[in-house]
Amino acid sequence: MSQSDAKNAASGVKIYFRLLGYIRSSWWMFLLSILGYLMYSAMEPALAALLKHIVDVVSSGTISENRILIPAAILGVFLFRGTGTFLGSYFMAKIANKVVYDLRTTMFDKLVALPSSYYNDMPSGRLLSKLTYDTEQVIGAVTSAVKTLLREGFTVIGLLGYMLYTNWKLSLLFLLIIPVIGFVVSYASKRFRKLSKNIQNAMGGVSDVASESIKGQEVVKIFGGFEYERQRFSKAADDNRRSQMKMELTKALNIPVVQFLVAIALAVLIWLALDPNLSAQMSAGDFVAFIGAAGMLSKPARQLTDVNSILQKGIAAAQSIFEFIDMTEEVDQGTKALPKAQGNIEWRDLSFQYPNTDRLALNGINLTVPAGKTLALVGRSGGGKSTMANLIPRLYDVTDGELLIDDHDIRQYPLRELRSQIALVNQNVVLFNGSIRDNIAYGYLRDASEQEVIEAAKAANAWEFIQELDQGLNTVVGENGVLLSGGQRQRIAIARAILKNAPILILDEATSALDTESERAIQQALDTLMKNRTTIAIAHRLSTIENADIIAVVDHGTIIESGSHAELLELNGAYAGLHQKQFSEE
Structure with missing residues (x-):
């Protein structure tokens, strides 16, 4: 042997x-x-x-x-x-x-x-x-x-x-x-x-092939991908058969x-x-x-x-x-208690590189958001806006530098305590195959009362359509909310964030899936929600973030401009160019 x-x-x-x-x-x-x-x-x-x-x-x-x-x-x-x-x-x-x-x-x-x-x-x-x-x-x-x-x-x-x-x-x-x-x-x-x-x-x-085809069945049908997917599946199944x-x-x-x-x-x-x-x-x-x-x-x-x-x-x-x-879990060595965050956030000489990539996604970021203020991140797609936001709940750890909440490196806080202080509404809404109530009162919120859930739904402008459903809050939404429209899914996600009532709020294109009328109502709800909260808002439509306390233009992993809406227009730089372009298109 x-x-x-x-x-x-x-x-x-x-x-x-x-x-x-x-x-x-x-x-x-x-x-x-x-x-x-x-x-x-x-x-x-x-x-x-x-x-x-x-x-x-x-x-x-x-x-x-x-x-x-x-x-x-x-x-x-x-x-x-x-x-x-x-x-x-x-x-x-x-x-x-x-x-x-x-x-x-x-x-x-x-x-x-x-x-x-x-x-x-x-x-x-x-x-x-x-x-x-x-x-x-x-x-x-x-x-x-x-x-x-x-x-x-x-x-x-x-x-x-x-x-x-x-x-x-x-x-x-x-x-x-x-x-x-x-x-x-x-x-x-x-x-x-x-x-x-x-x-x-x-x-x-x-x-893999079956899962992708099921999730993307609409694209497969509309773009005629049946033959391509059939060949992929046939090859994978044949490899399995031969083995x-x-x-x-x-x-x-x-x-x-x-x-x-x-x-x-x-x-x-x-x-x-x-x-x-x-x-x-x-x-x-x-x-x-x-x-x-x-x-x-x-x-x-x-x-x-x-x-x-x-x-x-x-x-x-x-x-x-x-x-x-035996794989390595998320690093969680934090010991500092965080019962209720004030919401001061600071990126200090921060750089970040995604695993298995060659270039920095963020490079030398320096930015401070005082508690209760709103930071809007704008710029072209792929510039690093979502990466800056994703580092706050430690979905990834910084490569170099520091990210501070209330003057302490976020790695000093236990993950559970840190994430309990953050609410998130992102562009790709995630709903689970349960009732609307289960999706609003999810995770930490599962013990919320019926009245609290209803109030959150009203604040998110979702209660009106929920009442019209046969089962109301008990309506099952299907896998990833497939039985609801895009706007309805978005409002459920916003209601979930409203119910959490966290001191730090991350909005990643939170109104992107809404029609004009719903967007106006949701924007009012978000304006109320954002009061006395530190908010990180990522937006492509600049009209939704003109009232932000700080606007930062992110491009190729760096902040090229920051200031209020009026200050940045006066600079007549990158932000003014983006604003002028959108204004002309509208």
């Missing part, structure tokens, strides 16, 4: 034992399963011994004396074996389901704790594949594999023990075939693990090869057993029972080699799951 093969084998064993660590909390069920499999396995050599007894009874001519005893013994063996099968299978299934539940909840807890950069790099379909397909493969490794290893393993030990007891010389000769079987299984193991990883990647590709067939081919060859090796050993054994020198001390019953026990070994030996593919699939899936679970 090469050094890399030995390392992979050791790694596989380590991963599997870590996976089995999830069984620890269900140890009593595991012991019951082991007891059940021991009961089942003990009955195999018992059947061989019973066969010996039947042959000896027939040979000695004492049939009438054993006419009731032998059938009763047969019934007893199968009753005992059936009880063992139930105990082993049922409690092992309970353990497997609990393991998968624990893995999925652990993965989801990790998912929500990962930094935003991870979501940017990882397609959602791949994440869903980890939570569904990979964990299903683990069920096989924990249930089917352990079940077969215990049940068939105990059976092999029991039968070999009986054979050694009956004729140890013949048994030792039979055992010489085991190293050859071990070599075949070892080779198959490496191939199974490699193919399992390929299947997982291919399944992730299938999920699966390679796995099945290896499995299909592995089983008959092992069976044939066992058959060779059995044939040699019978040939040797017919030698008078080796079987001189054996009665007819011993001889038949010995050959019967050797024949019974074929089934558990075949199943033990068959389990290898399931085991390797589970190990490959567990490796993918544990790599995900």
Whole structure:
């Protein structure tokens, strides 16, 4: 075995034992399963011994004396074996389901704790594949594999023990075939693990394409992308099919090869057993029972080699799951309490670079917003406006410099306390597949009263359309609010921000999806909401931010101008140019 093969084998064993660590909390069920499999396995050599007894009874001519005893013994063996099968299978299934539940909840807890950069790099379909397909493969490794290893393993030990007891010389000769079987299984193991990883990647590709096509179904229909998406999905599904067939081919060859090796050993054994020198001390019953026990070994030996593919699939899936679970979470080392922020915000010599990129998204930002004031960020798309806002709730951490709230670096505050002080309404409204009430009173706000939710909806100019719905606040909005119009979704998001009543408010194109009439009403609600709050407003329509206390023009990651609306017009610089251009277009 090469050094890399030995390392992979050791790694596989380590991963599997870590996976089995999830069984620890269900140890009593595991012991019951082991007891059940021991009961089942003990009955195999018992059947061989019973066969010996039947042959000896027939040979000695004492049939009438054993006419009731032998059938009763047969019934007893199968009753005992059936009880063992139930105990082993049922409690092992309970353990497997609990393991998968624990893995999925652990993965989801990790998912929500990962930094935003991870979501940017990882397609959602791949994440869903980890939570569904990979964990299903683990069920096989924990249930089917352990079940077969215990049940068939105990059976092999029991039968070999009986054979050694009956004729140890013949048994030792039979055992010489085991190293050859071990070599075949070892080779198959490496191939199974490699193919399992390929299947997982291919399944992730299938999920990616399907997820994108579902989310973008309107674009697919209108722009005629059906054929392109069909080809993408067909290729991903074909990659998965080919990897699966390679796995099945290896499995299909592995089983008959092992069976044939066992058959060779059995044939040699019978040939040797017919030698008078080796079987001189054996009665007819011993001889038949010995050959019967050797024949019974074929089934558990075949199943033990068959389990290898399931085991390797589970190990490959567990490796993918544990790599995900071991990922670094958002850095949260803040210890300074922030019960109620005043809202002073300062970017001090701040620079920021997105992970895995070559250029700075923000470079040397210096800007201060006093508590209760409004800062409007304007400029061309991609200039860095949203990045400046996203750093405030620490969706990303600054690369260089500092971002201060109330004169303290935001990294000194625990993430939960910091984010509880911030309300957000962004351009891409996120609603969850629940009721309107659940979407307004979301997260920290779930304990809000019905009246508080209604008042927030009224302030966001949403109550009028909510009342017209059949179920009112209990109306289910569909996935991402698909059953509501764009303007209605935006107003639900604004109501959520109003209900939170946080001292810091971030508005990223908060009125972009509204018609003129709704925008005017919402703007009035926002004007009321922004009073005595530090507000960061990102806008392309300059008419919505003319009353801001500070307007900063952001371009290529730097602030090129800042001041009030009147001051910037007087400068006759970049802001005046943007304002003049929009005024002319309107």
